[in-house]
Amino acid sequence: MNKWEKNVRKVVPYVPGEQPDNINIIKLNTNENPYPPSENVLKAISEIDYNNLRLYPDPTCNILVKAIAEYYNISDNQVFTGIGSDDVLAMAFLTFFNSDKPILFPDITYSFYDVWAELFGIPYLTPELDNNFFINPEDYKKENGGIIFPNPNAPTGLYQPLSTIEDIVKYNSDVIVIIDEAYIDFGGESAIKLIDKYDNLLIVQTFSKSRSMAGMRIGFAIGSPILIKYLNDAKYSFNSYTMNQTALNLGAACIKDKAHFNKTVKKIIDTREMTKKQLAKIGFSFPDSMANFIFARHKDIPAKELFLALKQNNIFVRYFDKPRINNFLRITIGTDEEMNTMINFLKNYINKLSVRQSLI
Ligand SMILES: *Cc1c(COP(=O)(O)O)cnc(C)c1O
Numbered sequence: 001m002n003k004w005e006k007n008v009r010k011v012v013p014y015v016p017g018e019q020p021d022n023i024n025i026i027k028l029n030t031n032e033n034p035y036p037p038s039e040n041v042l043k044a045i046s047e048i049d050y051n052n053l054r055l056y057p058d059p060t061c062n063i064l065v066k067a068i069a070e071y072y073n074i075s076d077n078q079v080f081t082g083i084g085s086d087d088v089l090a091m092a093f094l095t096f097f098n099s100d101k102p103i104l105f106p107d108i109t110y111s112f113y114d115v116w117a118e119l120f121g122i123p124y125l126t127p128e129l130d131n132n133f134f135i136n137p138e139d140y141k142k143e144n145g146g147i148i149f150p151n152p153n154a155p156t157g158l159y160q161p162l163s164t165i166e167d168i169v170k171y172n173s174d175v176i177v178i179i180d181e182a183y184i185d186f187g188g189e190s191a192i193k194l195i196d197k198y199d200n201l202l203i204v205q206t207f208s209k210s211r212s213m214a215g216m217r218i219g220f221a222i223g224s225p226i227l228i229k230y231l232n233d234a235k236y237s238f239n240s241y242t243m244n245q246t247a248l249n250l251g252a253a254c255i256k257d258k259a260h261f262n263k264t265v266k267k268i269i270d271t272r273e274m275t276k277k278q279l280a281k282i283g284f285s286f287p288d289s290m291a292n293f294i295f296a297r298h299k300d301i302p303a304k305e306l307f308l309a310l311k312q313n314n315i316f317v318r319y320f321d322k323p324r325i326n327n328f329l330r331i332t333i334g335t336d337e338e339m340n341t342m343i344n345f346l347k348n349y350i351n352k353l354s355v356r357q358s359l360i
Contacts, residue, residue, distance in 0.1 A: 274339070
């Protein structure tokens with residue numbers, strides 16, 4: 001080790017899903033949307049003035065903040081935007097999780113939370129989900145420095161009713177509770193309706209999944225004006241110009257097209273329900289996902305084997321080699337055609353194995 005290395009901040013980074021060069025794959029590994037964004041976005045792209053790229057973007061992100069506030073029928077000062085919800089979440093950890101007491105999040109959840117906690121030196125505890133992967137609200141009624149979890153949870157897809165969220169937020173009025181709603185549009189009810197009642201509640205959402213804009217990196221937080229002010233203070237102390245002007249304009253154009261959003265979200269939900277039925281028929285079981293993915297395991301065949309077999313056939317899904325979940329595949333909902341190709345592959349693979357086994 002070099003002498004100077006002892007003073008380097010060392011982190012074990014988050015590992016995102018693969019983005020392979022090969023475009024001829026069925027990509028069901030990072031929960032992207034299989035459909036393009038609204039045509040409003042295409043129009044906004046055609047209106048980009050390249051001469052304006054000379055200028056810094058609007059540091060207040062006004063055009064996008066306004067569009068989001070309008071969509072949710074809330075005030076501009078209840079909205080904060082950032083470079084994907086990962087940026088918004090990182091900023092929220094930095095701003096709100098500043099106690100000596102541990103923050104709390106489930107043992108099985110978005111694997112970025114412990115990475116940010118380590119990066120920022122925030123103590124944390126991870127209460128275990130129950131055997132059906134549900135949160136026990138009582139685990140979140142112990143002394144803590146803040147709380148975060150996704151609803152629906154990742155990678156399980158399980159949604160907890162708003163009454164559970166409210167129970168936790170109400171009990172923890174002395175800390176900030178962050179609900180990561182990356183997947184809320186696929187069937188759950190958003191906790192946004194609770195923000196006027198609880199000033200310690202922050203909701204984080206993203207354009208990456210339900211709004212087909214993962215490539216533009218747009219995320220946002222919704223909460224009481226005082227929380228949003230604290231977030232902005234931290235942002236301006238870090239980087240005034242987080243979001244680029246193109247992302248701001250395209251994001252605003254995107255969220256204005258409700259019809260396109262409703263249509264594509266419905267298609268994904270329908271495909272998800274069809275996929276659940278097909279997977280169950282060939283021996284898979286899974287929590288009842290309310291997200292754009294299914295977290296499934298097979299009764300006979302190890303998940304890792306299926307993951308590798310699928311990958312060899314250019315079908316990419318996600319596999320987490322972690323305790324309690326290392327026999328599950330997280331399968332993003334693609335188009336009907338993509339899902340049928342995957343299901344047919346699995347069907348054949350499972351059949352071949354059982355024929356071989358019956359011969360032994
Ligand atoms: C995808 C995801 C995010 C991050 O999304 P961005 O692309 O950074 O907006 C955050 N939280 C959860 C639970 C996610 O699955």
